Amino acid sequence: MLTTYVNGKIFIGTDEQTFANTMIIEDGKVKQIGDDLTPAGEVVDLGSQTVLPGLIDCHTHPKYIADALHGTACTPPNVNSIKEMQAALRQSPSYGQGPDTWIEGWGFDETKLAEHRSPNRDDLDAVSTDQPIFIYRSYCHSSVGNSKALELAGIDENTPNPVGGKIERFADGRPTGFMREVAATQLLIRAKSAQSYQTDLTNMVNSSKHYLANGLVAIGEMMGRMKPYTTLKLYQDSVKEGFSPKASIYYVFDELAPDQPLHPSGDQQLRVAGIKVFMDGSISGETAFNNPTHPVRWASV
Numbered sequence: 001m002l003t004t005y006v007n008g009k010i011f012i013g014t015d016e017q018t019f020a021n022t023m024i025i026e027d028g029k030v031k032q033i034g035d036d037l038t039p040a041g042e043v044v045d046l047g048s049q050t051v052l053p054g055l056i057d058c059h060t061h062p063k064y065i066a067d068a069l070h071g072t073a074c075t076p077p078n079v080n081s082i083k084e085m086q087a088a089l090r091q092s093p094s095y096g097q098g099p100d101t102w103i104e105g106w107g108f109d110e111t112k113l114a115e116h117r118s119p120n121r122d123d124l125d126a127v128s129t130d131q132p133i134f135i136y137r138s139y140c141h142s143s144v145g146n147s148k149a150l151e152l153a154g155i156d157e158n159t160p161n162p163v164g165g166k167i168e169r170f171a172d173g174r175p176t177g178f179m180r181e182v183a184a185t186q187l188l189i190r191a192k193s194a195q196s197y198q199t200d201l202t203n204m205v206n207s208s209k210h211y212l213a214n215g216l217v218a219i220g221e222m223m224g225r226m227k228p229y230t231t232l233k234l235y236q237d238s239v240k241e242g243f244s245p246k247a248s249i250y251y252v253f254d255e256l257a258p259d260q261p262l263h264p265s266g267d268q269q270l271r272v273a274g275i276k277v278f279m280d281g282s283i284s285g286e287t288a289f290n291n292p293t294h295p296v297r298w299a300s301v
Contacts, residue, residue, distance in 0.1 A: 002026050002041025010051040023051065054217030061223050062211075062247070063234070064106075064140050066203035069210055071104035074135060079107075081114035082123050085135075089127045096131075099148070102192050102199075103128065105135035109284070121147050121177030134188055141282050143185040144178045153191035162187065164254070164278065181281050183254070186225075194228040204238040211245045222276055224251035226260065235270050248273035 003025045010020040012033055022037040023030060072092045079085045085108060089095065094103045110118040124133045124146035132149035136142075145153070157173040165183030168176045179185045193200055211219065224231040231249055246269050251262055253275045265272050281287025 002031075003044060004037070004039040004041060005044045005046050005051070006039060008046030008049060008051050011053065013053070019050075052215060055215045056218040056220075057211075057216050058220040058248075059222050060219050061140065062204065062207055062219055062221055063200070063223065063231070064136070065210065066200070066207035067104055068106045068136070069207055070203055071106050073107055074105045075107035075109075075138070076112055080112070082117075082119050083114075085113075085119060086123065086127050089124075089133065089135075094131070095128070099130050099132075100195065101131060102149070102196065103131050103133045105133075106140075107138050108135060109138040118178050119144050121145065121150060121175070124177065132192070134192055136185075137285065139282050139284050141182050141185065141285050141287070142178065142180050143188055144176075145188045146177060149188055149191065150175055150177060152195065153187045155187060181285065181287050182252075182278065186227075190228050197229060197234075200234060201237050201241065204234060205241045205243050208238075208243045208245060216245060218246040219248070220273070221247055221249045224249045224272075224276070226251070226255040226257075232270075232272060239270055246270070250274045250276045253277045 005023045005025070006021065008021055008023065010023050010033055012018060012020055020033045021035050022033070022039075024032045024037060024040055070093075072088050073079070074085050074088060079088050085105070089103055089105055092103050092105070094101050108119065110116060113119075118137070119135070121144070124135070124144065127133060128146065129148060132152055133146040134149055135144050137144070150156070155167060155175055157169070157175065159167060159175070161167055162183040164181060165185070165187075166180040167184055167187075168178040168180055170176055179188055211217075221231060221235070231251070235243070235247055235249065248266075249270075249272050251272070251274075256262055256275065262272060262275065264274070280289035
């Protein structure tokens, strides 16, 4: 099938000033670009609009973005305090949908909240004790859950800290709900995903429109997981349901085992590309490996 796009401003990449006005597409691939080419097949008038090549985001977290697109934004100017966060969560479409439906949010930064602290399980329990609640901190390494979420994840005062993460606790040893760094956050994510694979799948498929609308045609998934299901399976099922961007998956080294060899493989749309190794944490989460003379007192994980 041939389609000719005319009357456009088509960026060709040779320099900043050179553009073409005509592009011919055959069976979904660019066949020819130039000026005033003889039209073939269907003709589409671009109306002098600019055409750019598809963009590649080589380091992104589509699963996180997919969750965020249907979650509650806990960011300024709409959320400036824990009280406003509670009100925003009560406006979530998931609120009141029953104990099997997670209420999700993202983006809070305790330094920008009026209380100058992170929300804890008690704050989120004021929203709901029947539904699990999960909120990403702004940088997505850390998170906070309510008592129901902690229960589903099997986290209590006797749960040890995971390697590379920390379960923050009140003075009496009870978990606060704040999960510091990726290793701790994964305890909540696994509980959430194990309970709602179909939700994860639906969110991934819906995120495809978000990527394409912003010109992204290929992505690098930098948080491949083996638990509670493999990221490759999620992508394979998502592609079947309509996920369009090409994807390269990098698995987190910590979850790989000798009896689970990982082989680079795939096709033109989906492939296993490599592994990701965490060397430390993050600056804003106060878990990065820094010079001892740094004025901030970093949390120990």
